[in-house]
Amino acid sequence: MTLADTFHLSFKTVLSYRLRSVLIILAMTLGVAAVVVLTALGDGARKYVVNQFSSIGTNLLVVMPGRAETSGAFPGAVLGQTPRDLTLKDAQLLGRLPQVRRYAPLNVGEAELSATNRLREVTVLGSNADLIPIRHMKLAQGSFLKRGADYSAQIVLGSQLAREFFPNTPAIGQRVRLNERRFLVSGVLAPQGKTMGHNTDEIVIIPVEQAQSLFNTTSLFRILVEAKSHDAIEPAKQAILETLKQSHDGEEDITVITQDAVLATFDRILHALTLAVAGIAAISLIVAGILVMNVMLVAVNQRTSEIGLLKAIGAPAADIRFLFFAEAMWLSTAGAIFGFLLGQLGSLMLRLAYPDLPAWAPAWASIAGILVALITGILASILPANKAARLDAVQALSKK
Amino acid sequence: MIQLTGITRIFHMGGQTIYALNRIDLEIQDGEYVAIMGPSGSGKSTLLNVIGLLDKPDSGSYRLDGKTVTDLSEAEQAQIRREKIGFVFQSFHLVPRLTAAENIELPLILSGLEPSERKLRVNDALRAFDLSDRATHRPSELSGGQRQRVAIARATIMQPTAILADEPTGNLDHQIGAEVIALLEHLHQTGTTLIVVTHDRELGDRAHRQLMLRDGKIITDKKHDAG
Structure with a gap:
């Protein structure tokens, strides 16, 4: 079977199980959209703080009395001095x-x-x-x-x-x-x-x-x-x-903080926050992946006699395996694309609602969201696809 | 030519060992019309599945057209099924979400044929089996006889050397069943080997050779001329 035929045939399958396909794609879509919107929010907050901090000056140093110590007391305190x-x-x-x-x-x-x-x-x-x-x-x-x-x-x-x-x-x-x-x-x-x-x-x-x-x-x-x-x-x-x-x-007995250092610290903290939020959102993608696996396993059970027939008319196990792969790929690709679009729409609405917040999802987050969706979708289809490919033809055919 | 030597197929059921096929020796020439008969559980379907490479015998050897096929790889056996064997089942086994034309096209897709060539051959088959006006119908929109015609069209689209039919009229009424049998016999007349599993004596008698199975053994092997 050619690659084009495999994708075409599995595309037809996706279309004919409409409700099931829509639900899986919805789960994937929400997962990817969550990654995009939440990272847009996190990165927007980071940019907002950095912009605010940059706007208070350029090449700024702030000198303040007293010495900031990360450990121990102010040295003068021991001697009864104040700064x-x-x-x-x-x-x-x-x-x-x-x-x-x-x-x-x-x-x-x-x-x-x-x-x-x-x-x-x-x-x-x-x-x-x-x-x-x-x-x-x-x-x-x-x-x-x-x-x-x-x-x-x-x-x-x-x-x-x-x-x-x-x-x-x-x-x-x-x-x-x-x-x-x-x-x-x-x-x-x-x-x-x-x-x-x-x-x-x-x-x-x-x-x-x-x-x-x-x-x-x-x-x-x-x-x-x-x-x-x-x-x-x-x-x-x-x-x-x-x-x-x-x-x-x-x-x-003085402390000098530079705008640069504070900026870098804020940048780091908020970047880490964005990553953490993206990670949490990615969990929903993994959940969507498990959903894909579940639904594909059900599909293998539903289509057992069909798999038997494909074997009888000469489909090698590899073709059957790839049919199920391709089906999962369609579902997760659609989910990734719709999720990306929905995420962009969500970010746009955030920017409209809060004009001060530059809520643009960073490119890495969008790409990572889409990749995680594709990879979990494909990983999740390995088990069902193998199950389908290994079915015994005679038993599969005898199942109604 | 199909040559089975000492074919044994064992099933284990609840601690019992059942010989579905017990040291079967059988030779079927190209172009023969064979009926495999016997009571249920006699092993006739298992014999058909072994001949069709769907089932692996536990021992014995199977030579198809002079080549041993029992120890071929899964993919090689699939290729033989694709190119040399056409299956017709009692319950038709059509893919419900594909149209009649698409069901007939499936073996061509599996063999990687060009779409334009596939279309030509499917159209020929639709015409030959009088299904042209049903091409875009799904199986649920077809009658039993039409479904079995689609299944036979699918089984023959790759021009196999042998058609293996497992109770092909089992789900059809008498008249439609007779039409289906006529179709299969027509294929046999064009040179295709036809092997039919049935417990219908009348149908069995139409074949030129009857194999009677009981408890996994061939107990009679009668040949008579067409008529």
């Missing part, structure tokens, strides 16, 4: 490093913003002019902390605050108060929405010196540093550690 605070002087030292393009000291607090007749609690960032380029923020109007004017009482409002407080008049040049201190609105941020869980539309930014005085502190919450290039990130990290160690009397 030294980061200061403005530290930030200025970092600004002079050759690997550093710019830096922004950062203080964060809550304060009451009031103007005209309005009053509300806002998050206050204290920083310098370089915060805007480092954090990839944009100004809608005005300017932010012109150089040389760092100590003046300027304030930049988030876009939503500007709308709330000055709905009818331009915000620039208006006077506002933060906890009874007077500030002059010098700029308004462009609407950005949420990044990393902070709504930048509802914050205000003031010069870091003003913030320190407002919150009555001399320390900094963070220092944001932008390296000159991607290659400069690691040297910059070493230089920062070295510089601050010297300025802190030889004590290495």
